[in-house]
Amino acid sequence: MTEPSWQRLDALDHKIVDKLSRDARISNRAIAAELGVTEGTIRTRIKRLQNEGLIQFTVVTDFRMAGSPNLCMLGIDADPSRVTELAERLKHMPEISCVILMLGRYNLLAMGLFTNIEQLNELVIDQIRSLPGVQQVNTAISVHNLKYEASVAKIATTKQED
Amino acid sequence: MQMRSGRAITPPLLDALDSNIIEILRTNGRATNQDIAKQLSVTAATISARLQKMEDARAMRVVAVTDFAARGYNVIIAVGVKVRGRNVQDVGRDLGKFPEVLSVNIMNGSHDLELLVALHDFSEVQEFLYDHIAGIAGVAQIEAGVAVDIVKYEFNVVPL
Numbered sequence: 505m506t507e508p509s510w511q512r513l514d515a516l517d518h519k520i521v522d523k524l525s526r527d528a529r530i531s532n533r534a535i536a537a538e539l540g541v542t543e544g545t546i547r548t549r550i551k552r553l554q555n556e557g558l559i560q561f562t563v564v565t566d567f568r569m570a571g572s573p574n575l576c577m578l579g580i581d582a583d584p585s586r587v588t589e590l591a592e593r594l595k596h597m598p599e600i601s602c603v604i605l606m607l608g609r610y611n612l613l614a615m616g617l618f619t620n621i622e623q624l625n626e627l628v629i630d631q632i633r634s635l636p637g638v639q640q641v642n643t644a645i646s647v648h649n650l651k652y653e654a655s656v657a658k659i660a661t662t663k664q665e666d
Numbered sequence: 667m668q669m670r671s672g673r674a675i676t677p678p679l680l681d682a683l684d685s686n687i688i689e690i691l692r693t694n695g696r697a698t699n700q701d702i703a704k705q706l707s708v709t710a711a712t713i714s715a716r717l718q719k720m721e722d723a724r725a726m727r728v729v730a731v732t733d734f735a736a737r738g739y740n741v742i743i744a745v746g747v748k749v750r751g752r753n754v755q756d757v758g759r760d761l762g763k764f765p766e767v768l769s770v771n772i773m774n775g776s777h778d779l780e781l782l783v784a785l786h787d788f789s790e791v792q793e794f795l796y797d798h799i800a801g802i803a804g805v806a807q808i809e810a811g812v813a814v815d816i817v818k819y820e821f822n823v824v825p826l
Contacts, residue, residue: 524730561695566826568677609811631759644775651770652764658819
């Protein structure tokens with residue numbers, strides 16, 4: 505196991521992250537004034553958090569802007585010796601937004617946003633079921649999202665991967 | 667197919683300037699209005715007004731995303747829930763009130779609800795699943811899968 509990275513956040517870091525999660529566009533000067541430190545300190549801290557992959561700033565657009573897609577979940581059972589390789593293959597599919605290696609339910613959980621069932625079906629039939637090691641793909645479609653927390657995610661640390 | 671979120675699904679119309687602002691913020695969400703204005707040869711006040719307009723229309727939002735680990739969430743679980751004897755949406759809304767539940771979706775598949783749950787430690791799993799989640803009226807069955815690795819997690823289109 506790697507060192508738990510949250511231990512690298514001290515009390516000031518947590519306060520800064522808290523301010524930014526309420527308003528990502530708040531100026532360094534405003535954060536500094538509220539926390540009683542210099543603007544330079546805030547700038548340095550944010551830069552470090554970004555460099556270590558603990559925080560990132562991005563734009564999220566509403567579902568409606570992408571043609572109101574449905575979230576589709578694919579629970580995949582696979583040959584255990586090929587799970588890691590399959591995860592890598594799924595990761596590189598642009599239609600797939602999320603790939604999780606799982607214990608206890610499926611071997612892999614993949615998710616994507618689709619605006620029509622044909623597009624989903626083509627991906628599952630033509631691209632995923634045919635991958636070596638895939639035994640079964642269980643598809644479930646979200647018909648209504650009740651909650652989505654956009655402020656927390658797995659941030660890819662490009663330094664270590666790819 | 668369409669997202670049924672109880673609101674009009676007609677998207678707000680964005681012009682070229684709006685799209686350019688979004689593109690710049692995708693690369694650097696902390697770019698100041700002045701920086702963006704300079705790159706697009708407009709005034710900072712225009713940028714500020716456009717951002718406000720797009721946020722008010724719930725077209726987009728700039729977010730600070732923290733890593734699961736930065737929040738101390740070391741255990742991520744995907745939980746499928748079967749509901750009996752109660753409205754699925756009501757059960758989903760109750761489950762969504764737990765801060766540990768990051769997302770709630772009503773599904774058409776073998777489970778009625780799918781949750782993504784984030785916990786700090788394995789020692790919390792039993793209590794959260796068997797006391798908190800199972801304690802909500804209407805939760806008849808739960809099936810949990812523990813994430814051992816999150817290989818990809820890129821959602822830049824979300825319900826706003």
